[in-house]
Amino acid sequence: MNRDQLSNFNPTNLSQSRPSDLNSIFLQPVAPAVKSCxxxxxxxxxxxxxxxxxxxxxxxxxxxxxxxxxxxxxxxxxxxxxxxxxxxxxxxxxxxxxxxxxxxxxxxxxxxxxxxxxxxxxxxxxxxxxxxxxxxxxxxxxxxxxxxxxxxRKVKLKLPDRLPRAIDPQHLAQLLSVIDDRRDRALILLLLRTGMRIGELLNCKLQDIDLNEQKILIYQSDKTSVGRAVYYSDDAQQALLAWLRMRDPLKQQLFYGRGTKSLCYETARSIFQRCLQKADLQYSGYTLHCLRHSFATDLLNAKMPLECLRVLLGHTSLEITRRYARLTDKTREEEYFTAMDRILKGESNENDQCDR
Structure with missing residues (x-):
């Protein structure tokens, strides 16, 4: 499909093109650029x-x-x-x-x-x-x-045990509502729906994406050097297709800067800060990494098993993933308020006591 055909493609109506055709439409092979190590x-x-x-x-x-x-x-x-x-x-x-x-x-x-x-x-x-x-x-x-x-007998520092910080759901809706730029929307929604680290997404090439299965292959993680596959949602697919329709089809990188280079971290950070300011959230303290925390929080609240989430996040240890469980245990929260509601209504059973 040429550039004119791409410009006429409407990503909001995916039924006009069979899913099996999406890769051939948007992800045409690009000759690799020669670059030094x-x-x-x-x-x-x-x-x-x-x-x-x-x-x-x-x-x-x-x-x-x-x-x-x-x-x-x-x-x-x-x-x-x-x-x-x-x-x-x-x-x-x-x-x-x-x-x-x-x-x-x-x-x-x-x-x-x-x-x-x-x-x-x-x-x-x-x-x-x-x-x-x-x-x-x-x-x-x-x-x-x-x-x-x-x-x-090594010198050791006692570091604060900080919980991951997710973006408040209302703030997240507020943020997404103001992102009109196609590149920026694709960038932020892919981070939010895949849980990818920002470095992993910036290194992503067109050949790493499978539009048919809504999947991205990370061949080597920036942090752990371990590869994995991540998946993304329908709203991220729609944003991605909108960006693919207008981006330079000759570039290898999904998000690119000048020349053959990928978009740099500082530019991605500036994009996010600009979106926060537009949503009147510039003093919230949110960072790009908070999108990854929101991804993990949402999936745990939706009852995804920890081991499955660990693989999607690319954690080498389940203990790292457990930190999100401390942040997002909705079941405990719901049980607390249910029990407290019974207490306030005088319905608690005096015979039901915790083990001493």
């Missing part, structure tokens, strides 16, 4: 930056970053590790240390305190700390002169 580019930049610094133990750091690259760590993981170690080793040198083998638990404790004094968030401090300990473990296993005792 992003991981290799990040590795080169990171190593170049490290080489220009007067870091204590520089050679160890360079070899460690190469080690992580060989283990197929993602580009962002390489960046985070390098940043954490640059900060730590610079601080380590200011404490009068001259060789990395002098590293002690007190040095790590002081580094954590220095980060906290700078006002960094606990999650950021914890990320820096985890990267330092991963580096220490590498040194112990690969080289002599480093004390295994550093790993036996």
């Amino acid at each position: 992003a991981r290799q580019q990040v590795l080169d930049r990171v190593l170049d930056k490290i080489s220009k610094q007067d870091l204590l133990g520089k050679s160890y750091v360079e070899e460690y970053i190469r080690h992580k690259y060989r283990r197929n760590c993602k580009a962002n993981t390489l960046r985070q590790a390098a940043t954490s170690l640059e900060q730590f080793l610079s601080f380590f040198a200011t404490r009068g240390n001259t060789v990395l083998e002098q590293l002690s638990r007190e040095d790590i404790e002081a580094f954590v305190e220095a980060l906290q004094d700078r006002g960094l968030k606990l999650t950021t401090v914890n990320t820096r700390l985890r990267n330092v300990y991963a580096f220490v473990r590498y040194l112990i296993l690969e080289y002599t002169g480093f004390d295994w005792g550093l790993m036996e």
Whole structure:
């Protein structure tokens, strides 16, 4: 189907085209663009930056970053590790240390305190700390002169056990009612109905979508490196078809930026913030990730089994998914108000007592 035919296709009336025809209509194959490896580019930049610094133990750091690259760590993981170690080793040198083998638990404790004094968030401090300990473990296993005792009594941070935050249903309806732009509506509805992480959706290509089955294949998760399939609803299908009708059919990415690049996170975040402002929700504190939390909340309230939800969300552990159950146990809520209603009406049975 050519561009004129696509423009005449009405996505709100799917009956005019058999479902088996949707893929051939909208998802014509696109020749893959030739591009360099992003991981290799990040590795080169990171190593170049490290080489220009007067870091204590520089050679160890360079070899460690190469080690992580060989283990197929993602580009962002390489960046985070390098940043954490640059900060730590610079601080380590200011404490009068001259060789990395002098590293002690007190040095790590002081580094954590220095980060906290700078006002960094606990999650950021914890990320820096985890990267330092991963580096220490590498040194112990690969080289002599480093004390295994550093790993036996590790510095730990007590992080707040925050529940996932879903968008209030009324706010969600308010938000969706103001999104007129076809690209923006497709982006937000797909996040809401699939539970995909924003990075996963931005990496999505046309070839990953099956319009007939309303399914998207995630070949490798940004966070867990585990692939999975996700599904989306009829309203997301309608929004997706509306976007496919007007998008550039020569682009591989479902949501694209300039040239051959995918839409970047900051642009997606700006889109969401603009929609929140239009819905008069700019001070609500909602983020793109809240759409994923809303997805999980809605499915649990609809009695979806935890194990099934775990697979859809791409969690590696059921314990992570259980956190949503703490947030969304509607059954407990309904039972509470039913019981309280009986109490207020004087209908409670004095013989029915909880076990002591």
